[in-house]
Amino acid sequence: MAFIHIQNLSFSYPLQAKKTLDDISLSIEEGEFIVLCGSTGCGKSTLLKHLKKDLAPHGEKTGELFYQGINIQEIDERTLASDIGFVMQNPDHQIVTDKVWHELAFGLENLGLPSSIIRRRVAEMASFFGIQNWYRKSTADLSGGQKQLLNLASIMVMNPKVLILDEPTSQLDPIAASEFINTLVKINKELSLTILLVEHQLEEVFSHADRVALLDKGKLIGYDKPEKVGDILKSSQNPHHPMLWALPTPIRVYNGLHGSDSCPLTLRQGRDWLSKNFSPVPAPIEIQKQKDSSKEVVLELKEVWFRYKKDLPDVLENLSLKAYQGEILSILGGNGVGKTTVLGLLSGLYHPYRGKVLLKGKNIKKYGEKKLYHRNLAMLPQNPQNIFVENSVEREFKEMTKAMKYSKIEAQEKTQKIIRQLGIEELLSKHPYDLSGGEQQKVALAKILLLEPQILLLDEPTKGIDAYYKREFAEILFQLKSQGVTIIMVSHDIEFSAQYSDRCAMVFDGDIVSQEDVFTFFRENHFYTTAANRMARHIFPHVITCEDVIHSCKSNQRKVI
Numbered sequence: 001m002a003f004i005h006i007q008n009l010s011f012s013y014p015l016q017a018k019k020t021l022d023d024i025s026l027s028i029e030e031g032e033f034i035v036l037c038g039s040t041g042c043g044k045s046t047l048l049k050h051l052k053k054d055l056a057p058h059g060e061k062t063g064e065l066f067y068q069g070i071n072i073q074e075i076d077e078r079t080l081a082s083d084i085g086f087v088m089q090n091p092d093h094q095i096v097t098d099k100v101w102h103e104l105a106f107g108l109e110n111l112g113l114p115s116s117i118i119r120r121r122v123a124e125m126a127s128f129f130g131i132q133n134w135y136r137k138s139t140a141d142l143s144g145g146q147k148q149l150l151n152l153a154s155i156m157v158m159n160p161k162v163l164i165l166d167e168p169t170s171q172l173d174p175i176a177a178s179e180f181i182n183t184l185v186k187i188n189k190e191l192s193l194t195i196l197l198v199e200h201q202l203e204e205v206f207s208h209a210d211r212v213a214l215l216d217k218g219k220l221i222g223y224d225k226p227e228k229v230g231d232i233l234k235s236s237q238n239p240h241h242p243m244l245w246a247l248p249t250p251i252r253v254y255n256g257l258h259g260s261d262s263c264p265l266t267l268r269q270g271r272d273w274l275s276k277n278f279s280p281v282p283a284p285i286e287i288q289k290q291k292d293s294s295k296e297v298v299l300e301l302k303e304v305w306f307r308y309k310k311d312l313p314d315v316l317e318n319l320s321l322k323a324y325q326g327e328i329l330s331i332l333g334g335n336g337v338g339k340t341t342v343l344g345l346l347s348g349l350y351h352p353y354r355g356k357v358l359l360k361g362k363n364i365k366k367y368g369e370k371k372l373y374h375r376n377l378a379m380l381p382q383n384p385q386n387i388f389v390e391n392s393v394e395r396e397f398k399e400m401t402k403a404m405k406y407s408k409i410e411a412q413e414k415t416q417k418i419i420r421q422l423g424i425e426e427l428l429s430k431h432p433y434d435l436s437g438g439e440q441q442k443v444a445l446a447k448i449l450l451l452e453p454q455i456l457l458l459d460e461p462t463k464g465i466d467a468y469y470k471r472e473f474a475e476i477l478f479q480l481k482s483q484g485v486t487i488i489m490v491s492h493d494i495e496f497s498a499q500y501s502d503r504c505a506m507v508f509d510g511d512i513v514s515q516e517d518v519f520t521f522f523r524e525n526h527f528y529t530t531a532a533n534r535m536a537r538h539i540f541p542h543v544i545t546c547e548d549v550i551h552s553c554k555s556n557q558r559k560v561i
Contacts, residue, residue, distance in 0.1 A: 001069050002027035003194055004051070004162065009063035011046060013434055016059075018426070020046050022218040023063070030161075031192040033185075035205050035226075038215035039242050039466040040438030044198045045089075047215070048164050051196070052086045053077070067162075082111060085155030087165040089437060089464065090383070091147035094154075095139050100131065103139055103150055107158045125157040129183070143336035145176030152183065163187070165197045167437070169204075170463045171382070173334040173492045175527050181205055200466055203531050206248045207265040214243065227263050230255055242468030249531040249546050256550040270535040274549075278556045280539050295324040297361075298486050299346055299377075299455055304355030306341060315341050317510040318355070323455070328477060328487045330497035332528060333507035339490040340382065342507060343457050346488060347379045348372055359455075374404065378453035382460045382490075384444030388432040393424070393443050396432060400450040418446045421476060437464030445473075456480065458489040462496050474500045498522050498530045499545045519544060 004027070011021040020043045028034055036044050049055040050065055053072055065072045067084070088094050097103045104125060108118045126132050129149055134142065142150065148168055155163065165184070169177035181204040187193050188208075199205050206212070206226050214222035214232060222232035230251050233241045244255070250270030254263045259277075264270040300323070306316040315338045323329050323346075333339050344350040345357055348364045357364040359377065367376075381387065390396045397419075401411035419425055422442050427435060432443060441464055448456070462470050470493075477487055477500065491497050497504055497518075504521040506514045506528065514521065522529045522544050523537070532546045540552040 002066075003030040003032075003068060004028040004196075005066040005069075006047075006050075007064045007066070009047070009050065009061070009065065011043075011050065011057075011059055011061045013057065013059045013430075016430070019218050020059075021050075024215075024218075024220045025063075026213060026220060026223050028194060028196065030194055031188070032210045033188045033195045033208055034197065034211055034213060035202070035209040036196060036198045036213045036215065037200070037202060037243065037246065039217075040442075040464070040469050041436045042215040043218045044215055045166050045436055048086070048166050048196065048198060051162075051164055052084055053080055055086060078111065081107070082158045083160055084162045084164065085158065085160035087148070087151050087155060087163070087168045089167040089170050091144060091151055091171065094151045095147060098138060098140070100137050100139060100142070100150060101126075101135050103154050104131075104157055107154060111158070121157050121159075125153050129153040129156075143176075143334075145172050145180065145335045148172060148176075148180060149183070152180070156187065160193070162194045162196070165195070165199075167198055167200060167464060169199065169201060170437070171335075171460065171492070174494055176335055177201070177492070178204055178527075181208070184208075200246065200464070202246055203248045203267075206251075216241075216243070226265055230263065242466065245471065246467035249535055249549075252546050253532075253535075253549050253553070256546075257553055267531060267535045271538060274536055274539050274553070278539050278553055281541075281552070281556065295326070297322050298325045298359070299323040299488070300356075300358040301342070301345060301352075302356045302358060304345060304352035304357065306345060306350060306352045314510055316345075316352075319507075319511050321505060321512055321515070323486050323488050325486055326481055326484045327502040328481060328489065328500060330501040330504045331488065331490045331507060332492075332494070332497060332504055337507045338510060339507050340459055343379065343459055343488070343490055347377065347457050349379075373451065375452045375454065377455045377457070378448045378451045379457040380444055380448050380459060380461060382463070384440040385433065387444055387447060388440075391431055392428070393430055393432055393435075394428040396443065396447055397450065400447050404450060404452075414450060418449050421479075422446050423472070438466060438469065441465055442469075445476075453485065455486045455488070458487065458491075460491060460493075461489060462491065462493045470496055494522075494528060495530055495545075498533075499547075 006024055006026050009021055009024045010019055012019045038044055046057060049057055067075060095103060097106055104122045105118050108121060126135055131153060169180055172180060184195060185208050188195050197205060209226050211223060212226050212229050213220060214229065222229065224232060230247060233244050250264035250267060253270065264273045301319055301321040304316060304319050305314055307314045331339050331342060345352060359367060388396060390399055397415045401415060406414060424442050424446060427439055427443060432440060435443065441461065480487060501518050503515060503517055505512050522533060530544055532549050533544055536543045536549045540549065543549050543552055
């Protein structure tokens with residue numbers, strides 16, 4: 001008997017003819033680590049929520065879900081609350097108390113356990129997760145990585161038998177994300193906890209999975225071991241399936257070179273495979289790049305100091321940053337170092353207590369709100385729901401065109417152009433809150449682009465979107481760049497920043513510690529670099545992206561065995 005069994009599950013949201021889930025059947029054994037992946041909007045999150053009765057969405061459902069042989073609908077709420085834990089994408093959506101220790105105890109208190117048991121379990125879990133050093137801190141003072149770790153610990157303290165996670169690393173920096181995944185692997189191996197994980201970033205998790213479930217437009221198209229996924233995708237009706245772009249770097253390189261021996265899954269296996277099949281090449285000769293003084297500085301932070309309150313410490317100290325017309329600039333750094341604060345200053349939302357913010361050479365304080373945000377500067381926040389005010393996507397766009405005072409014909413032409421550009425025709429009638437995280441990002445970007453900004457500020461724009469759409473999104477950025485639009489992007493997505501940025505800047509300890517072109521920035525880092533660079537630098541010191549590796553291998557004298 002399967003530990004979890006999903007039988008012919010179909011589901012559609014209210015007033016939607018198209019099924020979000022279409023006749024899905026799969027079984028999960030106790031202690032398995034299952035990774036669920038697929039393109040944005042394919043139904044991953046909807047499927048997960050059906051396994052947690054109190055999170056199940058409203059709509060038309062057929063089929064059954066069984067936990068330990070019992071229909072989930074027949075299991076009492078107390079059992080489900082303790083047995084099935086759920087970690088959400090946004091850590092702030094799950095924290096409900098003001099102190100770390102109280103958050104750890106909250107679930108146990110709701111179950112009515114004796115205080116002696118609560119204290120023992122909390123102490124044990126705090127020690128296991130290394131939380132004891134910030135045990136009495138306010139939850140509001142934690143970084144994104146700490147909040148997500150606290151969410152996980154708060155669930156584990158209830159001794160669950162199943163752990164469900166919906167893109168838990170999407171808002172974490174690369175180091176924090178790696179540590180979080182390693183913690184999951186440790187829990188799975190040491191406690192034999194059954195884990196079902198939805199993730200877009202597959203580099204870290206793929207090799208740890210027992211099986212991978214592939215969803216495509218609401219259908220389950222594959223359910224097998226990780227090394228079989230590439231073959232499943234290539235044998236599907238679409239030989240250029242979008243998910244092929246999402247596979248870990250070792251698999252993509254192997255597929256791109258049509259390897260015939262064992263397919264590598266991890267970076268270590270990828271390095272060994274490259275060493276076996278290719279000869280090292282010398283590093284390219286350094287060419288000193290001349291700074292392009294002809295480019296106009298359109299937005300600048302000049303020796304700015306900022307704190308949120310007078311009695312709080314400085315978040316930014318003497319920070320300077322320049323953005324040039326028609327460039328894509330990525331701002332990187334760990335959780336809680338001040339990246340989003342930098343965007344807030346650049347957008348005029350915050351003002352420094354010392355230093356200046358200059359927009360086209362003029363102090364940003366001297367711009368009126370209308371002049372600043374209409375056809376000049378626009379910002380896409382990290383949480384796209386912050387800009388949704390209507391009950392349908394179509395009405396969101398109408399609200400924006402009305403604010404811009406476009407004529408009826410202009411509004412229709414501009415809206416249709418952006419809808420086609422982003423491929424969101426099927427979302428127009430839906431409520432923005434009913435969309436997946438990736439779909440919300442698309443709609444929010446479309447709404448922002450109706451402002452026709454010359455400077456576009458993006459806070460984690462690739463959060464929750466699949467690898468294929470990231471390529472489409474990059475094409476949109478390149479179109480804007482060709483029109484002279486400056487794009488400044490805060491991101492934890494190292495791979496995206498490396499492939500599509502012109503320059504990268506790193507924020508650390510309240511200041512910008514590095515501003516370099518992409519090649520110079522990434523090639524010598526150990527953690528803030530791409531998987532392709534870590535895998536291939538011993539053979540090809542100059543590579544940054546997966547495409548670089550494949551091209552270098554094809555140019556190499558030795559051939560794939």
